[in-house]
Amino acid sequence: xxxxxxxxxxxxxxxxxxxxxxxxxxxxxxxxxxxxxxxxxxxxxxxxxxxxxxxxxxxxxxxxxxxxxxxxxxxxxxxxxxxxxxxxxxxxxxxxxxxxxxxxxxxxxxxxxxxxxxxxxxxxxxxxxxxxxxxxxxxxxxxxxxxxxxxxxxxxxxxxxxxxxxxxxxxxxxxxxxxxxxxxxxxxxxxxxxxxxxxxxxxxxxxxxxxxxxxxxxxxxxxxxxxxxxxxxxxxxxxxxxxxxxxxxxxxxxxxxxxxxxxxxxxxxxxxxxxxxxxxxxxxxxxxxxxxxxxxxxxxxxxxxxxxxxxxxxxxxxxxxxxxxxxxxxxxxxxxxxxxxxxxxxxxxxxxxxxxxxxxxxxxxxxxxxxxxxxxxxxxxxxxxxxxxxxxxxxxxxxxxxxxxxxxxxxxxxxxxxxxxxxxxxxxxxxxxxxxxxxxxxxxxxxxxxxxxxxxxxxxxxxxxxxxxxxxxxxxxxxxxxxxxxxxxxxxxxxxxxxxxxxxxxxxxxxxxxxxxxxxxxxxxxxxxxxxxxxxxxxxxxxxxxxxxxxxxxxxx
Amino acid sequence: xxxxxxxxxxxxxxxxxxxxxxxxxxxxxxxxxxxxxxxxxxxxxxxxxxxxxxxxxxxxxxxxxxxxxxxxxxxxxxxxxxxxxxxxxxxxxxxxxxxxxxxxxxxxxxxxxxxxxxxxxxxxxxxxxxxxxxxxxxxxxxxxxxxxxxxxxxxxxxxxxxxxxxxxx
Numbered sequence: 202x203x204x205x206x207x208x209x210x211x212x213x214x215x216x217x218x219x220x221x222x223x224x225x226x227x228x229x230x231x232x233x234x235x236x237x238x239x240x241x242x243x244x245x246x247x248x249x250x251x252x253x254x255x256x257x258x259x260x261x262x263x264x265x266x267x268x269x270x271x272x273x274x275x276x277x278x279x280x281x282x283x284x285x286x287x288x289x290x291x292x293x294x295x296x297x298x299x300x301x302x303x304x305x306x307x308x309x310x311x312x313x314x315x316x317x318x319x320x321x322x323x324x325x326x327x328x329x330x331x332x333x334x335x336x337x338x339x340x341x342x343x344x345x346x347x348x349x350x351x352x353x354x355x356x357x358x359x360x361x362x363x364x365x366x367x368x369x370x371x372x373x374x375x376x377x378x379x380x381x382x383x384x385x386x387x388x389x390x391x392x393x394x395x396x397x398x399x400x401x402x403x404x405x406x407x408x409x410x411x412x413x414x415x416x417x418x419x420x421x422x423x424x425x426x427x428x429x430x431x432x433x434x435x436x437x438x439x440x441x442x443x444x445x446x447x448x449x450x451x452x453x454x455x456x457x458x459x460x461x462x463x464x465x466x467x468x469x470x471x472x473x474x475x476x477x478x479x480x481x482x483x484x485x486x487x488x489x490x491x492x493x494x495x496x497x498x499x500x501x502x503x504x505x506x507x508x509x510x511x512x513x514x515x516x517x518x519x520x521x522x523x524x525x526x527x528x529x530x531x532x533x534x535x536x537x538x539x540x541x542x543x544x545x546x547x548x549x550x551x552x553x554x555x556x557x558x559x560x561x562x563x564x565x566x567x568x569x570x571x572x573x574x575x576x577x578x579x580x581x582x583x584x585x586x587x588x589x590x591x592x593x594x595x596x597x598x599x600x601x602x603x604x605x606x607x608x609x610x611x612x613x614x615x616x617x618x619x620x621x622x623x624x625x626x627x628x629x630x631x632x633x634x635x636x637x638x639x640x641x642x643x644x645x646x647x648x649x650x651x652x653x654x655x656x657x658x659x660x661x662x663x664x665x666x667x668x669x670x671x672x673x674x675x676x677x678x679x680x681x682x683x684x685x686x687x688x689x690x691x692x693x694x695x696x697x698x699x700x701x702x703x704x705x706x707x708x709x710x711x712x713x714x715x716x717x718x719x720x721x722x723x724x725x726x727x728x729x730x731x732x733x734x735x736x737x738x739x740x741x742x743x744x745x746x747x748x749x750x751x752x753x754x755x756x757x758x
Numbered sequence: 759x760x761x762x763x764x765x766x767x768x769x770x771x772x773x774x775x776x777x778x779x780x781x782x783x784x785x786x787x788x789x790x791x792x793x794x795x796x797x798x799x800x801x802x803x804x805x806x807x808x809x810x811x812x813x814x815x816x817x818x819x820x821x822x823x824x825x826x827x828x829x830x831x832x833x834x835x836x837x838x839x840x841x842x843x844x845x846x847x848x849x850x851x852x853x854x855x856x857x858x859x860x861x862x863x864x865x866x867x868x869x870x871x872x873x874x875x876x877x878x879x880x881x882x883x884x885x886x887x888x889x890x891x892x893x894x895x896x897x898x899x900x901x902x903x904x905x906x907x908x909x910x911x912x913x914x915x916x917x918x919x920x921x922x923x924x925x926x927x
Contacts, residue, residue, distance in 0.1 A: 356912070358911075358913070
C-alpha cells in the first residue's frame with residue numbers, strides 16, 4: 202500500500218501543528234466559535250449529542266496492521282475503547298476530549314494517518330472498492346488514481362469552502378462496488394481502444410434529496426483526471442447554491458442546469474486547463490502505482506477444507522473469489538448480533554491487526570458496508586483465520602444477509618439524527634438470530650439511517666429504514682427495492698411510518714411475503730422485481746388502522 | 759477598521775471603497791475624488807466618467823458577480839478587491855484564480871470582508887497579494903504564521919503553477 206514520502210509526512214505534521222494552534226486560539230477566545238467551527242470540521246471534529254465526535258480518514262479504505270493497532274490504541278487511550286467504521290471509509294471516535302484531539306492527530310501522523318477533510322464543506326475522503334487489486338472482475342486497480350486524487354484534494358486552496366460537502370468515489374471493476382452512481386463525482390475506470398480512462402458521473406447523492414448521478418463525460422483519458430475534476434469543482438464552487446444548505450449539493454445544481462448544459466460548462470472551463478501542468482504524467486502514475494503492486498503470492502496446492510457446517514457457512518458468506526488461485530478475500534463481520542453495526546473494540550482492532558500480519562501480508566481494507574476485509578488469505582489458512590476471528594467475535598457469517606446490515610450511529614450519538622438506529626438494528630438482529638433461517642432468506646441488503654442525511658444508505662438498501670421525527674416521537678419509514686451496483690436505484694416508500702416496536706414485525710412480514718412468493722432461484726430482490734411493491738405493502742398494513750379509522754382509534758383511546 | 763497586510767507587512771490603506779447609501783443607484787451616486795474602489799455595478803454604469811476623472815481606479819467584486827463581465831477592463835484597475843461577506847463563502851477563491859490564471863491580471867488583488875488568519879494561506883495560493891484582515895484580529899501573529907502553515911503543496915495554483923509531482927527530484 203502507499204507509503205508516505207517526505208512531503209506527505211511533512212504536510213500532515215504541519216497540519217497537526219496548525220490545528221494545535223487553532224485549538225489554542227479558540228480556547229483563548231481569539232477564534233470565535235463560528236470561526237473555529239469550519240476549521241475543526243475540516244479536521245473531522247464535531248460537537249455531538251454527548252461529546253465531541255472525531256472522524257479519522259482511512260483513504261480509499263486501505264489500512265496496514267500498524268495503523269489499525271494505533272487506531273485501537275487511541276480509542277483506548279483517548280476514548281472508551283471502541284470506534285465505529287462508517288460507510289465512507291472513516292473510523293469515528295464518539296467520546297474524545299477536544300483538547301486531546303491535537304495529540305490524537307499527532308499519534309495518527311506517526312503511522313501516516315490523519316483526519317484531514319473528513320467533514321465540512323470541502324473535498325472529502327476518496328472511497329473505492331474494498332476488493333481493489335484482488336477482485337476477480339477487476340478491469341483496472343483504482344488505488345493509484347485514488348491516491349493521486351487524495352493528494353490533489355488535500356488542502357486544495359480554491360475548493361476549501363465549497364457550497365457543501367463533496368464526495369468522490371472511484372471503481373475499477375465490472376460490477377460497481379463503490380456506490381459511484383450516488384456520489385458527487387463517480388468515476389468508473391475502463392479501457393477503451395487500448396486507452397485507460399474514466400466514465401465520469403456527476404451529481405449523484407443520497408441524503409435529503411436522493412438523486413442518481415448522470416454521465417457528464419463518457420470517456421476521459423486518465424491523464425486528465427485532475428484538470429477535469431478542477432473544471433467540475435470550479436463550475437460548482439461558483440454556481441452552486443449558497444442560500445440554502447439543503448439545496449447546495451452539486452446534484453441540485455446539475456438538476457437545475459440540466460446535464461447537457463452543465464456538461465458544456467465543464468467542457469468550456471476544462472478547455473483552459475486541459476493539457477496544462479496538472480495533466481498527470483506516466484512517471485507520477487508509475488511512482489504511485491509502485492506502492493500497489495501485488496504481494497508475494499505463493500503457488501498453492503489444492504487443499505481440502507473442513508466440512509463442518511459452521512465453517513462452511515462462514516466460507517459461503519464471508520469469503521470472496523480472488524484473482525490468484527489458492528487465495529481468498531475474507532470479510533471480518535462487524536455485524537455481530539447485539540453490537541452496533543460497524544463498531545469495533547480496541548481489543549478487536551489488535552486481534553485483526555494480528556490476523557493481517559499473520560495471514561494477509563499485514564494489510565486490510567474497510568468496506569462501505571462497515572466491515573473489515575483481509576484481501577489476501579491462503580485458502581489453506583481459512584480454518585485458522587475462522588477460529589481466531591470467531592474467538593474475537595468477528596466471524597458472524599452474515600455478509601450479504603439480513604443481519605449484515607448497514608447502520609449509522611443514529612440518535613444515540615449523532616446530533617443530526619431524528620431517530621435512533623442502533624436499537625432498531627439490534628431488535629432486528631435479535632428477531633432473526635437463527636442462522637439457518639438467515640441463510641434460507643439469503644442475500645438481502647438492509648440499510649438503516651437515523652435521518653434523511655442517509656449515512657446508513659437506506660435509499661439503496663433492498664429494505665431501507667429511515668428514522669423520522671413526528672411530533673417529537675421517533676418513527677421509521679420503510680422503502681423496498683433500492684440497490685447499489687451498476688443498476689443502482691432508489692427504493693420506493695411502502696407507506697406510513699412505524700414505531701420502533703413495530704419494526705421487527707414489519708421486517709418479518711416483508712420477509713414472509715418473499716419466502717411465500719419466491720421461485721426456487723430467486724433472491725429477495727428478484728422476487729420484488731417480479732411481484733412489485735403491493736403484496737409487501739398489503740401484508741404489512743393488513744388489519745392496521747389508518748386514515749379516519751386510526752384517528753377514531755386514537756380518540757377512543 | 760480592517761488591518762491591511764501587504765508586501766509581508768502591515769500597510770496603510772490609501773484606498774476608499776465607494777458605498778451606495780440607501781436610495782443611491784450606480785447611475786446617480788456622486789463619484790468621490792481620490793483613490794476609490796468602485797463597486798462593479800458603478801464601474802459598469804459610469805465607466806467613461808470614472809476614467810475621465812480618475813487616474814487610479816479600484817474595483818470591488820462580490821461573490822455573485824462574474825469577473826468575466828469586466829475581463830476586457832482589467833488594464834484600468836490598480837487594485838481589485840474581492841469581497842468575502844462570510845469567510846465560508848469560497849467563491850472569491852475562484853474569482854482570484856481566474857483573474858490571475860486566465861485573465862493575467864497583474865495589479866493588486868485584495869481580499870476584503872471576513873478575512874481571517876486561517877484562510878490567508880489559501881488566499882495567497884490563489885493569487886491574493888493584499889489582505890484586509892478583520893478588525894480585532896491579531897495582525898502581527900497572522901503575518902508571522904498565517905502564510906506559512908504548510909511548507910509545500912500538491913496542486914497547481916497561482917503562486918505555484920507546477921504541481922508537486924512535476925517538481926519531484
